[in-house]
Amino acid sequence: MAQPQVIVIGNEKGGAGKSTLAIHIVTGLLHAGRKVAVIDLDLRQRSLERFFANRAAWLKANGHELPQPIVPDMGDGKALHKADEAEQLAWFEAAYAEAKASADVILIDTPGGDTVLSRAAHSRADQIVTPMNDSFVDFDLLGQVDPVTLELLKPSIYSESVWEARKHRAITEGRQVTIDWIVVTNRLAVAEARNRRRLEERMAKLAKRVGFRVGPGLRDRVIYRELFPFGLTVADLSNDIRPVSVSLAHVAARQELRNLMQALGLDDALAPLDAAA
Incomplete structure (x- = not known):
């Protein structure tokens, strides 16, 4: 039986847009017909x-249907946050096993910081x-x-974390493992050309x-924030599903999502985006 693909959204710094990126990748894959499980760490x-709870509530209230991900039992987040590392890892292993049994893609959204759960996710x-x-x-x-010179000196803490994840996979699986790592320039703003x-x-x-x-x-578009309360993304918009007014900015946002999915090598998600454009 084929093993599911595991995509980890990771960055130890908060405010980089991990969750925004995660929801768009998931919805793009769902519209491509993939069985996606999500684990929010x-x-x-x-x-x-x-x-995705917002998504289910909005769809039910408005009589629409859209694909939904598989969400393993996430437990009481606040209680788990206060639990010891062993208990947190046990919960993660159970959620991961449930996702692995039912999905062909598992997407894991990690917190901003170095935690035992984040390390466990990266190692998979x-x-x-x-x-x-x-x-x-x-x-x-x-x-x-x-x-002084702005010349690159050495890799920093998150690069070292990814290196450790690669090493862990190689040791546990007894072979050379390639983890495809892609850094995406998120939330681009108007920046001074020289600095960029x-x-x-x-x-x-x-x-x-x-x-x-680098992908x-x-x-940083208004449309991404406008659609969040409904549990929707630009991939979901259609003639029937349109909770906000549609403009040319939405077309540009859909093209951004298409470019992202292509860079990730998730080519099967492109056709639904093209059809909806």
Whole structure:
């Protein structure tokens, strides 16, 4: 029996847009007919879990149908947050086993920080997707630069975490394991061209050194925030499902999602997006 693909959305810094990225990847895959299970490891906030709860409630209230992910028993997030690491890991193993038995894709949204659950998720990843804001503040988590010359000095803490995950997979599986790591420039803003160029140059150097790809992310668009309370994304909009007015910005947002899915190699999700465009 084929093993499900495991996609981990990871970045130890908060505010990079992990959950926004996660919900769009999941809905893109759902519309492609994939069986997707979601595990939300942000025990306190649970944005991913709440998004799909909103989706179910809105669809029921409005008499519409849309594909839904498989959501394993997530337990009491607040209680788990206060539990010891052994109890947290036991809960994760149970949720992961439930997802593995019923899905062909498992997407895990990790919290902003180094936790035992985040490390466990990364060690199971086939693909790690890391959103990064367009600044050296976020880059500092991936690589350290010289404060005078801005030259790349060495990988930083999150790059080391991914290296540890790769090493763990190689040891436990007894073979060389390739985890596809892609860093996406998320929430792009209007930035000074010189600073952006400097950042892109350091990203390219670090990518070669630690082994990740650079891909397109999602801009900071109003439409993403407008649709969240309904549990919807731009992939869900149609003539029947349109809780907000549609504009050319929505067409651009759908193209962003298409570019993201293509960069992730999730080509089977492109046809539904093209058909709905």
